[in-house]
Amino acid sequence: MSIPVKRTMFAADFLKPDESCENLRKKDDVAETAEDDEDAINRIRNNAACKIQCWWRGYRTRKIVKIRKRFKEELYGMKKIRKLKRPNQNANSIMEMYKKEMLKKKLDEDFINLINDERTRLLQVRSPWMMEDISDHIRDWFKEFYEKTENFHPYPDPVKKGTVLVVIDETMTPMEFQQTLGKKPMTKEEKKKLRDKEKKEKKKKKEKLKLIKMKEAKRRKKLRDAGIIDIGYELTASQPIEKIEETMKTYAKDWRNVDEYLNKNHDPIKEWVTEDELVKIHQEVRGLVDEYMRVEYELLREALAKDNNEKYKALKVKYPKKKKNRKKKKPKDMTGDRTxxxxxxxxxxxxxxxxxxxxxxxxxxxxxxxxxxxxxxxxxxxxxxxxxxxxxxxxxxxxxxxxxxxxxxxxxxxxxxxxxxxxxxxxxxxxxxxxxxxxxxxxxxxxxxxxxxxxxxxxxxxxxxxxxxxxxxxxxxxxxxxxxxxxxxxxxxxxxxxxxxxxxxxxxxxxxxxxxxxxxxxxxxxxxxxxxxxxxxxxxIPKCDYGTSFLLWLELMTENAPDDMPEYAYSALARVLQAYNSGDINDNINQTLSIDRKMRLKNEALDPNEFLEYFISKNEPPILPPEEKLMVKFNKWFGKSNKLQKLRNSYIAQKLAKASKRK
The missing domain is CATH 3.40.50.300 (P-loop containing nucleotide triphosphate hydrolases)
Structure with a gap:
């Protein structure tokens, strides 16, 4: 597309005739010839328009190429986008964090209110039916045992979670119970022998595991001394990591089919709350029903003893022991009277x-x-x-x-x-x-x-x-x-x-x-x-390498230099001043690019020698990078205080000793 250009009226007579004006006659002649020759006028117009379009398109293309080059350099990490630090940025982040905390408090309160309301509703609606279902199930259990054995299974104690054992089938079957009826109860000596036997078996298992671990440790030590890495040996994961993995699995399972994008108000999922509260209420109700059914169980046993002309003896109930809150002696507080x-x-x-x-x-x-x-x-x-x-x-x-x-x-x-x-x-x-x-x-x-x-x-x-x-x-x-x-x-x-x-x-x-x-x-x-x-x-903390030095110059120069500053030799500066500490480089850039120097950047280009002058001539004594002897001293002391470094040093010493013996 051609770019619209304002046409110049070459035929217009802008010069007034004046005797003092030289070359006036020549210009009048040119104007007369231009008026007569329309082809010449159009040629001049077209040449002017083409010239303007050519320069405009060249400028536009160079600008696009420059933008693309800048984008590639930023993408590859060769140039850094300047970060604008706003004066109220920290205050805004604190305010935003405060708003989020207040929102979280409100959501937590709503969640607690939902739990309380749902619990109240379930207690009113579902708890009577739960009690009836549990009691019917326990009565069926009594009836099953009486029809098959003409006796009643011992009622599970609260210590063993009560009649939950009946639900999960951890009680004896009628056939197993029938076999135990004819047996005599164990004496104290027999019970003691059984306990001792179980203790000995546990002790033997522990000793076997200990021997296996000792053998495995010796085998791995031999391999480590020989310089062989045992890939088959796996380190056991720590408890926090196992908990995190379990949490991640449950999260993936529960939230797989939940779309949180539709939940804009962050409302809790009511179905999950109902399920959790039903489980809790069921456990509480079962405890109450167990107490009532225990009374019914004893009445049935008493009636059965009368029918069989036997002496009735109530069973002892084992309740879970309550933990005694032992008050620890608190040490004397020297500042107990102060806030x-x-x-x-x-x-x-x-x-x-x-x-x-x-x-x-x-x-x-x-x-x-x-x-x-x-x-x-x-x-x-x-x-x-x-x-x-x-x-x-x-x-x-x-x-x-x-x-x-x-x-x-x-x-x-x-x-x-x-x-x-x-x-x-x-x-x-x-x-x-x-x-x-x-x-x-x-x-x-x-x-x-x-x-x-x-x-x-x-x-x-x-x-x-x-x-x-x-x-x-x-x-x-x-x-x-x-x-x-x-x-x-x-x-x-x-x-x-x-x-x-x-x-x-x-x-x-x-x-x-x-x-x-x-x-x-x-x-x-x-x-x-x-x-x-x-x-x-x-x-x-090691001394700077090339990568760290390059990032320092790139980041700090981007922050301190103006936006219109041309490209600079960050890589060369990083290579030459690589050994200097990060704090020295930071001070150098801040003092070299002072306010006065930034104001003169448009007229006086920044010379890399200015950064060298800061280290050498502007400071007395001159700032030098840490010596190699100093870093060797640090590494030597660190090697004596680090366990892994000690193992590494001992292994290298053993390897060198073996190599010297071979020679």
Whole structure:
């Protein structure tokens, strides 16, 4: 299609004749010739229109190609879409969460009201018929036994769930009962011998299972020492995982034919409520009917004894024993006369409880190690080890137990790594994601409580339990177990809380408590062995690899640079500055792309040397990446504190010893 173009009237005389105007005569001649020659005018018009259309189509095509290229780069991860951070984004998310919680409360109330109403209706309508059906069934059972054996089966005791045994056919048949009538009752000695025999059989079975497990363990150890992996051996699943799997199966079964899209008001399914309440009412009614029918059963036995001229003796009824509520002696509460709010404000005023800004795991930019298996060497079993993305995933999985599910979790976690590698950021992210109380128990915060340490620890543990989830944070935790205290750190008494972490903080915590002790350390080798007992799980934050470095430059430059900034060499920057820590790269981008520099970007293009200048010339002394010796030191200490790393090191040592013997 041709694009409409505004036609120029070449015949119009826009110039007025003036003696001072040069070349006026020439233009008049051109106008006269143009008026006479219409073909020349049309040719000029067509040439002008074609020229405009050509330039317009070229511009439009280049724009489409640029948009497609940008889309492909974003799709492949070469470019990042800029995230617009709105100032009220956090407030809106909190408001939305509050609305959802209020809606959930309303739906829960409606559900409870429906259960109560349905229960009342079923008790009025169905319970009389249930009682009649149960009593008729028990009477038929009496009649069946009397017609076949001229006697009555012993009435099931409440301990064994009463007449439920009749329904599930766990009572004796008339023939079996007839055989027991002629037998003499067992004496006490015979009963004792039978019990002893059963105990011996159970003991033999346990010993056999133990021997089988011992043999299996020895066989697997031989294979492991020989470097063979037993694929046929399967680890047993934990109880929480089994429960989750069962829940998933029941969910898939129950909700297979339910279409929730039609249920816009989130109304409960009434049929399921009716079924559940009928089961509960049936159990309650059966208990009542059992008591009434037991009286009828005794009357029948008494009448039968009179007919047979026998002595009547009522059967003893075994009821389930009621559990005695033994009151445990509560330890003396040092702050029993004070409210929890006052204790909370006391810690907050003392600087122990800190407010953490809203952060999420997306702010810890990291990539996974995708080449670990490809770089494995069969001779020495060396790999590149986990990347920062792997450590981030492990931390996320470790914190699952801090939620609603009772999943096993570590009571204490220690993050080690070089300075500015993101350890403290991870601790703040954990507290922010969990919406937890953040207690900073670092030495510079706690040295002032040295005079009454027992009271301070009591208040900390009490407040932590009351306001769960809670994060207890120790910055540079190696200071709590310092081998030798530097003179400048004597005033803050760094070893004050070190011995108390295991005994006074971790020991009182239960499995279900949503409390975690988190520490960071950049010099773990400077601490005594007590640090390994205080922290159950240790994670080493590795230095940046290419993937993490590339993501850092891509994400941070996209956030800090303006929208109209041209394409930049993220890959080259990531490769050259790969060894630097993530915190150093973040500071570099924030300071290099200052407000003044952003304003000059249109006139002065950004030079990669500016990022190098920040590390080398703008700081004294210059910022350098962590040395290889330092990372070797971290790996060596981590290898001594990690169980799996210990096994790996011992296996490598055995393999090297065998190889040296062969030579």
């Amino acid at each position: 929890l709010e006052s204790l909370y404000h006391e810690l907050k005023d003392g600087g122990i409880i800190e407010e953490v800004s809203h952060k999420d795991f997306d702010e810890f930019i990291a990539d996974f190690n995708f080449v670990a298996d490809d770089t494995r060497n069969e001779d020495d079993l060396t790999t590149w080890g986990p990347a920062k993305g792997d450590i981030k995933m492990v931390i996320q999985e470790s914190m699952l137990g801090m939620g609603e599910f009772n999943i096993p979790k570590p009571k204490s976690l220690l993050l080690i790594g070089p300075l500015n590698s993101g350890k403290k950021l991870l601790c703040q992210i954990i507290a922010s994601e969990l919406d937890a109380v953040f207690m900073n128990l670092s030495p510079e915060k706690t040295y002032k409580y040295a005079d009454d340490l027992k009271y301070f620890l009591h208040v900390v543990v009490k407040v932590a339990r009351a306001f769960q989830p809670t994060i207890m944070f120790f910055d540079e935790a190696h200071r709590l177990f310092w081998k030798k205290i530097p003179p400048e750190a004597v005033n803050i008494k760094p070893r004050l809380l070190g011995p108390s972490i295991a005994s006074k903080i971790l020991k009182p915590l239960k499995k279900n408590d949503k409390i975690v002790v988190v520490g960071t350390s950049s010099m773990p080798w400077a601490a005594k062995g007590g640090i390994k007992r205080a922290f159950q799980k240790v994670l080493l």
